[in-house]
Amino acid sequence: MDGISKSFGGVVALHDVDFVLRAGEIHGLVGENGAGKSTLMKIIAGVHAEYNGRMFIDGEQVHFRSARDALAAGIGMVHQELSVVPDLTVAENVFLGKQPTKAGLIDWSGMVAAAREQLANLGIEVDPRASMGSLSIGLQQLVELARVLFSGARIIILDEPTSALSPPEVHRLFEVLRGVRASGRSIVFISHFLDDILSVSDRVTIFRNGRRVVTEAAALIDKGWVIERMIGSGHEELEESYTGAIALNSKSAAPVILSARHLAVGRAFADVSLDARAGEILGIYGFMGCGQIELARTLFGKLKPSTGTLAIEGAAKRFRNTAHARRAGIAFVPESRRSMLFYQEPVYKNVSISVLGRISRLWLKPAAERQIASRHVELLNIRPSNVLALLASLSGGNQQKVALAKWLTYIPKVLILSEPTRGMDVGAKDDVVKIVRALRNQGLAVIVVSAEPETVLSLADRIIVMKKGRIVHEFAGETISKDRLLDAA
Amino acid sequence: MTIPVQEAVKGSPSRAGAFLRNRMRNIAPFATLIILLAFFSIASPSFLSVDNGVNVLTQISVTGVIAVGLTFVILCAEIDLSVAAIANATGIAVAYFTMQESYVNIPNLPLPGYAAIGLALLICAFLGLVNAFGTTLIGIPSFIMTLAMMQIGAGICALLVRGQIAYAVPDLVTMMGSGTIAGFPWIIIVLGVFLLAGHIVLTYTRFGRYVYMVGGNREAAEYSGVNVKMVLGAVMVISAVCSGVAGMIGVAHFGSAQQNEFDGYLLDAIAAVVVGGTSLFGGRGGIGNTIIGLCILGVLNNGLDHVQIDSFLKILIRGIILLVALIINVYVQNLRDRQRI
Amino acid sequence: MTIPVQEAVKGSPSRAGAFLRNRMRNIAPFATLIILLAFFSIASPSFLSVDNGVNVLTQISVTGVIAVGLTFVILCAEIDLSVAAIANATGIAVAYFTMQESYVNIPNLPLPGYAAIGLALLICAFLGLVNAFGTTLIGIPSFIMTLAMMQIGAGICALLVRGQIAYAVPDLVTMMGSGTIAGFPWIIIVLGVFLLAGHIVLTYTRFGRYVYMVGGNREAAEYSGVNVKMVLGAVMVISAVCSGVAGMIGVAHFGSAQQNEFDGYLLDAIAAVVVGGTSLFGGRGGIGNTIIGLCILGVLNNGLDHVQIDSFLKILIRGIILLVALIINVYVQNLRDRQRI
Amino acid sequence: SQARAAAASGRSEKPLKAAFSNAGLQATWCAQGKAAAEYWGKLFNVEVTWFDGELDAVKQRAAIDNMASQKWDFVAIQAFGIGTLVQPVQKMIDAGIPVIDMDTLIAPLDKINVHSFLAPDNEFMGSSVTQALITAIGGKGKVITTQGALGHTGAQGRNRGFESIVKQHPDIEVLENQPADWDVTKVARLWETYLTKYPQIDAAYFHNDDMALAAYNVMKAHNRTNIKIGGCDAMPPAIAAVAEGRMHATVRNPSCRIHGGAIVAGVAAVTGGEKSGEGIPKSVVTDGPVVTKENASGMQWMEDHFLI
Numbered sequence A: 001m002d003g004i005s006k007s008f009g010g011v012v013a014l015h016d017v018d019f020v021l022r023a024g025e026i027h028g029l030v031g032e033n034g035a036g037k038s039t040l041m042k043i044i045a046g047v048h049a050e051y052n053g054r055m056f057i058d059g060e061q062v063h064f065r066s067a068r069d070a071l072a073a074g075i076g077m078v079h080q081e082l083s084v085v086p087d088l089t090v091a092e093n094v095f096l097g098k099q100p101t102k103a104g105l106i107d108w109s110g111m112v113a114a115a116r117e118q119l120a121n122l123g124i125e126v127d128p129r130a131s132m133g134s135l136s137i138g139l140q141q142l143v144e145l146a147r148v149l150f151s152g153a154r155i156i157i158l159d160e161p162t163s164a165l166s167p168p169e170v171h172r173l174f175e176v177l178r179g180v181r182a183s184g185r186s187i188v189f190i191s192h193f194l195d196d197i198l199s200v201s202d203r204v205t206i207f208r209n210g211r212r213v214v215t216e217a218a219a220l221i222d223k224g225w226v227i228e229r230m231i232g233s234g235h236e237e238l239e240e241s242y243t244g245a246i247a248l249n250s251k252s253a254a255p256v257i258l259s260a261r262h263l264a265v266g267r268a269f270a271d272v273s274l275d276a277r278a279g280e281i282l283g284i285y286g287f288m289g290c291g292q293i294e295l296a297r298t299l300f301g302k303l304k305p306s307t308g309t310l311a312i313e314g315a316a317k318r319f320r321n322t323a324h325a326r327r328a329g330i331a332f333v334p335e336s337r338r339s340m341l342f343y344q345e346p347v348y349k350n351v352s353i354s355v356l357g358r359i360s361r362l363w364l365k366p367a368a369e370r371q372i373a374s375r376h377v378e379l380l381n382i383r384p385s386n387v388l389a390l391l392a393s394l395s396g397g398n399q400q401k402v403a404l405a406k407w408l409t410y411i412p413k414v415l416i417l418s419e420p421t422r423g424m425d426v427g428a429k430d431d432v433v434k435i436v437r438a439l440r441n442q443g444l445a446v447i448v449v450s451a452e453p454e455t456v457l458s459l460a461d462r463i464i465v466m467k468k469g470r471i472v473h474e475f476a477g478e479t480i481s482k483d484r485l486l487d488a489a
Numbered sequence B, C: 001m002t003i004p005v006q007e008a009v010k011g012s013p014s015r016a017g018a019f020l021r022n023r024m025r026n027i028a029p030f031a032t033l034i035i036l037l038a039f040f041s042i043a044s045p046s047f048l049s050v051d052n053g054v055n056v057l058t059q060i061s062v063t064g065v066i067a068v069g070l071t072f073v074i075l076c077a078e079i080d081l082s083v084a085a086i087a088n089a090t091g092i093a094v095a096y097f098t099m100q101e102s103y104v105n106i107p108n109l110p111l112p113g114y115a116a117i118g119l120a121l122l123i124c125a126f127l128g129l130v131n132a133f134g135t136t137l138i139g140i141p142s143f144i145m146t147l148a149m150m151q152i153g154a155g156i157c158a159l160l161v162r163g164q165i166a167y168a169v170p171d172l173v174t175m176m177g178s179g180t181i182a183g184f185p186w187i188i189i190v191l192g193v194f195l196l197a198g199h200i201v202l203t204y205t206r207f208g209r210y211v212y213m214v215g216g217n218r219e220a221a222e223y224s225g226v227n228v229k230m231v232l233g234a235v236m237v238i239s240a241v242c243s244g245v246a247g248m249i250g251v252a253h254f255g256s257a258q259q260n261e262f263d264g265y266l267l268d269a270i271a272a273v274v275v276g277g278t279s280l281f282g283g284r285g286g287i288g289n290t291i292i293g294l295c296i297l298g299v300l301n302n303g304l305d306h307v308q309i310d311s312f313l314k315i316l317i318r319g320i321i322l323l324v325a326l327i328i329n330v331y332v333q334n335l336r337d338r339q340r341i
Numbered sequence D: 001s002q003a004r005a006a007a008a009s010g011r012s013e014k015p016l017k018a019a020f021s022n023a024g025l026q027a028t029w030c031a032q033g034k035a036a037a038e039y040w041g042k043l044f045n046v047e048v049t050w051f052d053g054e055l056d057a058v059k060q061r062a063a064i065d066n067m068a069s070q071k072w073d074f075v076a077i078q079a080f081g082i083g084t085l086v087q088p089v090q091k092m093i094d095a096g097i098p099v100i101d102m103d104t105l106i107a108p109l110d111k112i113n114v115h116s117f118l119a120p121d122n123e124f125m126g127s128s129v130t131q132a133l134i135t136a137i138g139g140k141g142k143v144i145t146t147q148g149a150l151g152h153t154g155a156q157g158r159n160r161g162f163e164s165i166v167k168q169h170p171d172i173e174v175l176e177n178q179p180a181d182w183d184v185t186k187v188a189r190l191w192e193t194y195l196t197k198y199p200q201i202d203a204a205y206f207h208n209d210d211m212a213l214a215a216y217n218v219m220k221a222h223n224r225t226n227i228k229i230g231g232c233d234a235m236p237p238a239i240a241a242v243a244e245g246r247m248h249a250t251v252r253n254p255s256c257r258i259h260g261g262a263i264v265a266g267v268a269a270v271t272g273g274e275k276s277g278e279g280i281p282k283s284v285v286t287d288g289p290v291v292t293k294e295n296a297s298g299m300q301w302m303e304d305h306f307l308i
């Protein structure tokens, strides 16, 4: 790729980027949120048809108009956002768009058998005839990976494919990637997990502000080197929190704000009892699909528990809806930005929506809304600082901060964060950690739900581990490391 | 951590973009309206007159009151297909509760005027509540729920009026529907009041903001602690009550209450909201757009009566003009969206 | 390596779950059908007979052929409100191109039978193409695009038939619409062929699977190289052509071609698809569901003719039964979805 | 002398402008009326402008509103929805425009002072065809009537006529009297049911010819063409059906007479100063005869020349 530029309206996403992908290599791609990684890959995969610059494959210039063009040229991509069809069977999702036919008609039994085999290659044992929607998110991500990996594409682009996977699954995936490389095909691998990138890649390219900073052989560099170039200045202390032993600073004497007893929701989880205490961050860790996300939603009134009780400061509650939970003093930030933000609205309306009832009874007070929003924009270092800017014009990391800002105007009693740093770069993660700790120090009960051990470890004062929808372990007031956490799960 | 310069630059174009965007949404329908006005003024000498202006306004009044409620629903990315049926049922109900002349052969239930109006309003609010119940608590898509309600409304009409025609409605309703004040029709004033109230609620109240937010991203609204079901339920009830009022003044305006009288209003009201530029996907548009849409529809229907065309061709021409207005409308919006990306 | 136990455990309930889920989608409508059948069999001695069974099938034939096309559209999470208008226009067109008796006072254009049929098919395909063009290339929401097309279809009808009624259609069409083979109506066979073809295309061809993909997750379909716009365009054309065929055999079946003849088929066809359990949000359902939905509608309409009820009450009862069927249908599905969490 | 000749024939010397509106040109009866009005208009030097009601009360009201804001020498209106047009019609009457009401009441006659009301007697139409049918089946047997829309005053009158005759014949059993709302698809559905439900049906009366012909189609498909069919309106296709024996009888609802009569009455009011209630009665009954095989061809000829 040669001199690629791309802008969205006024936003320059890519600026004069050159990028070379060799045959038979795994090429790691890292960079802060909004650095332009996904944008470049989407150009290669034909999703963005309009851009400046030239692209060559095997020395021949190409310009894809659609994903179809790119697929035909042997380019397959797993997108950052899960893109599967939940209503179809697993087998069809494996062959999405290329269902095998026999005499012009779909060969259902052949497809099921072939899907079973391909999934087995990735180490998955599911019934290919089951419907995709019945699988956990992690499994769905694996099925999507299987689709692209075994599609026969020569160039495979994986945009944060491991965000929903547990460590053993990631490990298995890497084995498969190495196998693919051995067959002479090329892979681009985007991730915010620098350890992963460094361990699996042959070469690593670092992006910053829509520009390619450097490309280097993975063997020659280490994590600190990468972070330095991603962010611009050294942030060495960041990574410490993820390794080594961490002393949990539990406050078992602090008053209980939220308490759950024997909570259960359908097949998602059962018999969950927990207490969230004032001034303490409670981490809930478990592999993807172990019920922790549903638990978080239940605490915010989005799902209704089939059994069990909830109490806020000792008073029993049965939330009718999220508004009810909000009034009871619970705040919630879901794992996906898409389900938290209003893209077509200005930043200030995004910030004020969850506290509108406190700002105004009947009549809106836009000036007050803007003032509150401005304060948070400053506090959280959100760029651009103009609260009238449309949310869609912000980068992902900044959007994520807006999602958090919603709840900071009037401090809630309980703050529930689901995957608060998913897809964030190290710098932004650090910001979030600081904000959340500051909130805890103000006496909030914070609950952090995540399938990323790093997230939980960097934030939590006490950790509950969930497995198959049940609490299996609790770490409090002790020293813990990533290994022990993974062991427990 | 500081965010690079590139980000800071973003603010201004997107602000100007937002401004232009809102303008564009309005410019295309507005241009359509101007073109229609110009065309009919040239094509017919009788079109451009104060009298005919009042005619157009009178003719869009009933549609307009329905469209106000429908704007709320469509802004929430829902639809209400029962508006015309509810209007009809409410109009018939208010006549049912009014003393009819002896030659009207309906076993009805005469009540004092205000009681009749109150009961009729209760009925439409109740039908709206059923819609709300079905869409929010049961989870039936509004498209289908209100389709069923449309049939139920028609059933209520048939049952109450039993194939007869009722003429009398309470005095207040008669005045609102067909009275004038200083020569100016009350019905236009009613329309004005509804449009204004709708605009104020949508733009200046907390509930109005919730409507836009629920339409813009329902999930996000829910995760922000907005009672989405309540907002959705409320817009269904608002829509039904607007329709009910429209039905009552409509019956007074037309001077009679009978089955299927308002069937044509369904498409007209939807067309008015959408041609005006309010997005069917929710979250964008408003009463201002609805006003323009109403004027486009009103001028089109009225203007075609002023020019000499083959009657059989008229329906086709109206359909084609509507389609062209839509195409221009959507096309201009898309063009703008594309420029933004 | 195999994935941790936790996942493996999930496999089996989800397999059973998926099975039950698919069943549930069908069980609720099926139960509704059985209840209706049982009710009418008890309520009327004349309802349960072979002859009346054939009647019901005949009565759902025209709706059914329309519903086949509509199933494609709804599976794509789109809607086509122009089906009835296109059916009407095509039916009138085929009569327009056929020699009429002298007392039919239309300036028409007699052509040989096959040419008339061919031209009529071209017309409906063309109208479908306009729908496809508007929804995919211009980006008008199908709801609105087909609303405009509905008006255009009505306009074409008015223009061609000019307030008259045409009776003659080509012989082939007459046979298909009102002929019998060994005492069995051809029109039912036509319905059967369309249902079968629709089922085969949806289940056993790539195009059919694309329809499900586009309806289930449009973005995922696009990323996996499906030409989404083409699929959407194709379903609009398929829907229009099915409607056109329905219109032709309908005209033959009813023995006359006139304006507004098929207006009632719009709601019936939509209701059949949706009551059958195909999701308006796309991606779920199919011809099997449509068949059940058709039977429910057919039995309901036919059954109500067999029992003695106040005619004015009938409309209301029909509306309420439809609503109840929908509520049960959606409720059962939600119940199941909730269990899946 | 030419002027006198014109006056003698009732023709207007200077061209007149008239506005006509009827329920909806979708209906053949209305379309025939339009042709008749235009034919008679040409003869009487009247330029006719048409405002279609599109079978929609609201659309017709808007059309009449627009009519009322223009200048006319006289107007003639067939209302789709009774009572829905009072205001603009009153406005035209107040402006001194003679308004001729055709076929359906604009409003009860004491509520609005139209120049004249030209309409057939629906009760007579219903009773005369019913009588013809009952006579044809020998005064006894099983009959079915299929009504129009229950809210339609014409249908209500026709049904009263039907019932008045049936009451006089104790040996006649009425099997069904459901409405089909003028909708041929509903007629087909109903009759498919009737034919399976009742092994014996002797005669059937329909509130218009279109429904009768649609039902005949179903009877033919079920090999039950022995049923005597009676319709209403005597439109050309029905006359042909009567002539060919597909239908037994129909009764003329004289569209041409009503629409042509409106022209004549309007011109007389404008040029001859004919006053309502003096020159022309407030209400004119324009009945047509029952059409059977014997008089079918004559009826067709009269319709061809807009005479009935």
Ligand SMILES: Nc1ncnc2c1ncn2[C@@H]1O[C@H](COP(=O)(O)OP(=O)(O)OP(=O)(O)O)[C@@H](O)[C@H]1O
Pocket (backbone or CB within 6 Å): A008, A011, A012, A013, A031, A032, A033, A034, A035, A036, A037, A038, A039, A040, A080, A392, A393, A394, A395, A396, A397, A423, A425, B341
């Ligand atoms: N569809 C779009 N419309 C407008 N702006 C966009 C769009 N997609 C991306 N951008 C902007 O382009 C820039 C680059 O985004 P991109 O998604 O490529 O970043 P990324 O490196 O993948 O970040 P992340 O790690 O958060 O996924 C950002 O500023 C983003 O806001």
Ligand SMILES: Nc1ncnc2c1ncn2[C@@H]1O[C@H](COP(=O)(O)OP(=O)(O)OP(=O)(O)O)[C@@H](O)[C@H]1O
Pocket (backbone or CB within 6 Å): A323, A327, A355, A356, A357, A358, A361, B206, B207, B210, B225, B226, B227, B228, B230, B231
């Ligand atoms: N969550 C909500 N979702 C939708 N509408 C709401 C919501 N909260 C309030 N409203 C609207 O505002 C009115 C006042 O509501 P309420 O007293 O519940 O305020 P509130 O949002 O709870 O404020 P606070 O945040 O101070 O508790 C309600 O009648 C309703 O119309």
Ligand SMILES: [Mg+2]
Pocket (backbone or CB within 6 Å): A037, A038, A039, A080, A159
């Ligand atoms: Mg990205």
Ligand SMILES: [Mg+2]
Pocket (backbone or CB within 6 Å): A357
């Ligand atoms: Mg409050």
